[in-house]
Amino acid sequence: MTSRHITRLVSGLLVASLSLAACKSGGGHGGNAQGPGAGTTTTVPIATGGGPALTGTPIVIGTLEDQTGGSRSSPLTEGVDTVDAWVRWTNAHGGILGHPVILVWANDASDPAQAERALQTFVGQDHIVALVGQDAPATEPTWDRFMQDAGVPVIGGTAYTTAWFTDPMFYPTTTTVLSTTWGLTYSAEQAGATEQAVLTCDDRPDCGASVPLIRTAAKQQDVQLTYVDSASTAASSYASQCEAMKASGAGAVVATVDVPQLATDCAEQGYHPLLVGSGASIPISDLETTPELDNVVGVSGAFPWWQQGPQTADFFQAMRQYAPEYLPGGSKRDQTSIVAPAAWSGGVVFANAVKNAAVSPGAIVTRADVIRGLSLIQGSTNGGYTPPVSYGNGKTPAKQVACFWLYHVENAQYVSTNGLQMSCEPASDLG
Secondary structure, three states: OOOOOOOOOOOHHHHHHHHHHHHHHOOOOOOOOOOOOOEEEEOOOOOOOOOOOOOOOOEEEEEEEOOOOOOOOOOOOHHHHHHHHHHHHHHHOOOEOOEOEEEEEEEOOOOHHHHHHHHHHHHHHHOOOOEEEEEOOOOHHHHHHHHHHHOOOEEEEOOOOHHHHOOOOEEOOOOOHHHHHHHHHHHHHHOOOOEEEEEEEOOOOOHHHHHHHHHHHHHHOOOEEEEEEEEOOOOOOOHHHHHHHHHHOOOEEEEOOOHHHHHHHHHHOOOOOEEEEEOOOOOHHHHHHOHHHHHEEEEEOOOOOOOOOHHHHHHHHHHHHHOHHHOOOOOOHHHOOOHHHHHHHHHHHHHHHHHHHOOOOOOOOOHHHHHHHHHOOEEEOHHHOOOOEEOOOOOOOOOOOOEEEEEEEEOOEEEEEEEEOOEEOOHHHHO
């Protein structure tokens, strides 16, 4: 990178927005959760739903999730539940080249010490060949070095840090953080807003980390930032900020505060800007009860979870069968977010890597096999489940993932702005 200052910080913009959505969704924990710090070894059925019997050697994978702790006010298990659905679906459809998949998982309670203990168990006792579809942004910066030293590939899941294009053992299946941030400015510019405001949260130490990236993206896209400020996610009113942003002429606001509250307060000031977000993270119930949120536009780094297409049909069929609570009408529809498609795509890429390595049913799949199979994935969308991804060989890192999906809100529903077609940050902007 030559045009941007790279840090190892979690992007405050992305994590803060998703954390806020998680706090607001407030659902109960899923069928796999056992409480803070709990974990289990889940051996899923080798054949379900009339699928074929599997005779190959088992493959053990792990996944880790910040289900509790941190800013999460109630347990969230979307990541584990989705990986579990992928494993069950895969085993019910022949496994991977005849190999059944076994899943081990843990809730790290957003605690680095618990995450380290869980990963040590995964690697040393369970002998996982990969960590697949993780959802642990609170702890990931503390364990990425451990996974690299252990030689265990980390495939997919939420990709909020620069580790996903700097650490050789990290294999992203979603847009990496710099291009996701670039896409926020782009989504508003494409909707006609060439003057934009930024309102970040001020009650998390990482909230301001995204501002330099947004400034760079705005400059590259000839977008003027007319207002940049911060406020609390717990503020009772954003009226003064709305007045200031309105006076600045901003037609869009990239915000990581309480967006439903912001939308309502700005409307009361006669100000109706585009509200720019990432990952379609505002709960459906908020969209239904806050009509001002029909001004939301944004970017998703994972395939749209709100719209089935021919390429993503397996995901929706599997979720209907094994985790229907996350689909429209389900008890956890407000918890559905980028986490589910990010976790699923990790499974898809893992399966493609094993297939690329062509490990026969009678042979044991090793970490080296997985890494070799991953290195053969170059510029692939993995059947439509990922943006174009290109991976290293375990010694060199993956390339940045520069493509994403645009969305907007219409009639209290997320809508893919360009159907299932992706948009991409120009290569010249990647430095």
